[in-house]
Amino acid sequence: MKKRKNKNKLCFALLTLSLLFSAFGVSALNNNIFANAETFTVNADENGLLIEANVDKESKIASFEYWNYLDYETVKSSELFTIAMTPENQTIAEANNMVVSLYDAVDENQCLSIVINTGTKYYNSASTYGVVSFWDDFTIATSGTVSIKGTDQSVVGSRQLVDGAYSSHGSIDIIGWKETTTGFFSANGEGDFFPLTPVTLGFNGTVVSSIAHRNDAQKVGEYKREIANVLHNDFLAKSVNNLSAEQHKEIVERYTEEYVNSLFSSGKIKVKITFGGCTSETVSFRLSSIMGETVTEQKDISISILCVWQHLFIF
Numbered sequence: 425m426k427k428r429k430n431k432n433k434l435c436f437a438l439l440t441l442s443l444l445f446s447a448f449g450v451s452a453l454n455n456n457i458f459a460n461a462e463t464f465t466v467n468a469d470e471n472g473l474l475i476e477a478n479v480d481k482e483s484k485i486a487s488f489e490y491w492n493y494l495d496y497e498t499v500k501s502s503e504l505f506t507i508a509m510t511p512e513n514q515t516i517a518e519a520n521n522m523v524v525s526l527y528d529a530v531d532e533n534q535c536l537s538i539v540i541n542t543g544t545k546y547y548n549s550a551s552t553y554g555v556v557s558f559w560d561d562f563t564i565a566t567s568g569t570v571s572i573k574g575t576d577q578s579v580v581g582s583r584q585l586v587d588g589a590y591s592s593h594g595s596i597d598i599i600g601w602k603e604t605t606t607g608f609f610s611a612n613g614e615g616d617f618f619p620l621t622p623v624t625l626g627f628n629g630t631v632v633s634s635i636a637h638r639n640d641a642q643k644v645g646e647y648k649r650e651i652a653n654v655l656h657n658d659f660l661a662k663s664v665n666n667l668s669a670e671q672h673k674e675i676v677e678r679y680t681e682e683y684v685n686s687l688f689s690s691g692k693i694k695v696k697i698t699f700g701g702c703t704s705e706t707v708s709f710r711l712s713s714i715m716g717e718t719v720t721e722q723k724d725i726s727i728s729i730l731c732v733w734q735h736l737f738i739f
Contacts, residue, residue: 464488472712472719474510479702486519486699486707493529493692494715500629502716504695506637508622509609510708517542517610518707519699524625525560529692535560535678536687538625538632538651539570539579542609552608555581556632556652557663558678564700572675577666581632581652585659608636622712629687630655654684 463486464477477486494504504524511518521541528534537557541564553568561573570579578584611620624635632651638644652659660679669676677683699707711719 468719472710474710475708477699477707477709479699479705479707484700484702486702488697490695490697490714493694496688496691496693498715499627499693503624503626503635503713505711505715506622506624506713507697508710508712509620510710511610511620511704512708514611514620516703518702518704520566520609520701520703521564521699522609523560523562523698523700525696525698526627526688527694527696528688528690529694530690532694534687534689536627536632536654537562538627539564540608540623541568541570542607553581553583554632554634554651555579555583556654556659558654558683559675566701572667575667575672577664577672577675578662580659580662582650582656582659585656585662622710624713630684655681 464475467474475488477488479486521539524538526536535558537560539555539562540552542552555570557579559572562579563571563573571577572579608621608623619640622637626633631653634649634651636647638647664676664679667676713719
């Protein structure tokens, strides 16, 4: 029975390969080989991947799983990816938070999540900031606070740990100190002077960081901030200070230097992006670069073909 199943899988993969080759040069990519393809659609052009993720009607959550593995050593020396929201109307956010979860390709218990959230409003504009966890299931309040689901444990980052350093730690450099601002999920201002800001996320093995690529009426340039230093003693301690060592043993045991230093031991990372607090039927965004390289249509089709071959030999 197993041989027959493997043979069928081989035939399907070869058929998919032939379809990919025949479709080479077409802007819409073949979603049949993607993980959970029914939940999103992908198009590609010279500016990267344009993705539309379907929102679940009950949970108001949309998710996207990248179909190829990232090389951890390359990520540490470059970046995870650069992402920009692309709502139909940039003054109306399609989501109010984003969770980027990284899993080891072999052992999913090796996990790091980056939560990007729109928090409390200041001067008629909302501060966008990030926190980091070695867990992947959260309660995200409209006020901006993030906690591990089912507990009173707050998820923290450098914004909560470094007093008065909001301009360099934790917050993503997007907010402007005027009524008309740019942003990540939405912008109060309209037109070319206040475009939505692309953000590059990175993890060098110690520090989770963001780079806001500003090109608006208030700022022009790249503005880097530290979201969290995951080896900092305060981060490790305050990430579990409201958890019981017995009741939440699986979580508590992750907040050690040993766990951090052994993250992604297979050398490959699987990426899942989840959007919460969604207000529309779909969430649209663009991935313009992955691991420091621009993702174009031809490159991405090549990645897809490689992904099929990987699945050929994983039965």
